Amino acid sequence: MPPKGLSIEDVQDEDLYAFLHVQEKATDKELESAYRKLALKWHPDKNPDNAEAADLFRKLVKVTEILKDKEARAAYDQLRRARHLQELRKKELNAERRKLREDLERREAAHSDNVVSERQAREGLAAKILRLKEEGAALVRASEQKLRDEWAQTQAEQLAAASAAAEATTAQVHAVKVRWKKSKAFAEDDIRRLLSQFGTLGDVVMSAKGGRALVEFESHSCAALAAETGCPDLTITLQSSAPADAEATPAASSPSPASHTQASSNSPLRRPPPAMFASAAASAVPPPSTAGSHNTPAFPAAKRKVTEEEVFAMMRLAQQRKDQQAADQ
Structure with missing residues (x-):
């Protein structure tokens, strides 16, 4: 399942590049710049009473995660192209071009082994989004465990230092x-x-x-x-x-x-x-x-x-x- 705040339908029905106001071939640096501009606009701290701004900010974070991850972005681009092709086909569905459409579908069926269907693209994108969510949770758990280990080590060092000081104090005859x-x-x-x-x-x-x-x-x-x-x-x-x-x-x-x-x-x-x-x-x-x-x-x-x-x-x-x-x- 995709992360909370972003579903497959949201990805399917909306252009993520248009949402960030960037080109399809935008680099990671351009994506980061676009994210910062929109984050300043929709951040909850600047819109405390605007629920819609909070939703847009959460959506902005998820969209940026997808486009900055190479595998997730490739899956989304594939789905986007498939959706674009489908829209083109719908526009060409008329009496004069119906025969061409049928010929095109026959050729696509002949090479179906080499063509990724729209459903497969959607499932692949969902898997990539789920992976991003699990990796983020694992990083949070590792960070918390590291902090606990460092605190325990500090406590042990302080206890050892106190014991050494106590032994040093009683080490001589008075x-x-x-x-x-x-x-x-x-x-x-x-x-x-x-x-x-x-x-x-x-x-x-x-x-x-x-x-x-x-x-x-x-x-x-x-x-x-x-x-x-x-x-x-x-x-x-x-x-x-x-x-x-x-x-x-x-x-x-x-x-x-x-x-x-x-x-x-x-x-x-x-x-x-x-x-x-x-x-x-x-x-x-x-x-x-x-x-x-x-x-x-x-x-x-x-x-x-x-x-x-x-x-x-x-x-x-x-x-x-x-x-x-x-x-x-």
Whole structure:
């Protein structure tokens, strides 16, 4: 069946070239030019209250599709010529030329195998119009599917980026283990006062047995600097980056001799569960304030050891701090 808005009868009874005001041998460029001129005249936006203009515009679109498609145009030209020949025959039907008409029909019947009838031409044109309609629908479906695929790919990339950012945020250790002789009797305020010189502190978890504490820093560099530089009467060790179920392994080595302490499994201090850490991909929240409660540790779940380059960077930073303190004195 032909597309909605254009039937075989419309094609049969009307000259499409005359409808577009072009010649029969008009090129695609001339057809496009004629289409634009008539589209400006009959477009529904310019004729909002004119139903006839809307019908003419739809008819203009279909007529242009037929004439710009080579196969459909050839079928229409064949039908047009057959209709033209039929009109000529009707004009010649008179007494003087009747015999000539009968002779002509006999010759056409003799060569009927090589002549396409008007009915066959009409059926061929209908098939070409139907093909145009199906191809247009297929293009629309393909375009919609492409948009859906691109949207799904964008969502997947954004999710992957958020996951990577979350893993990167938790990839470094921000805490140190602090030990001292029980005879010193350091309180939490003392630990904060001594370690605040290395950077902003987060939570400080004091051991119930005394002599130990777990101190959170704002950044990994601050924690590494504290472990590298050390502090009088305190043994400072960078918190191990091993998972909670593998805390029996020794802590990650560092240039400081204090890093060679006993395994963390012997310590009463346990690593907090990863669920206590906020994801950096969900919200960029600053480290916990020292003014709040200091009973709940909130250390990022580290997943790697300190690299050699980071160790050298921390050593340079510690040396600069010592030089600055010597210059101040």
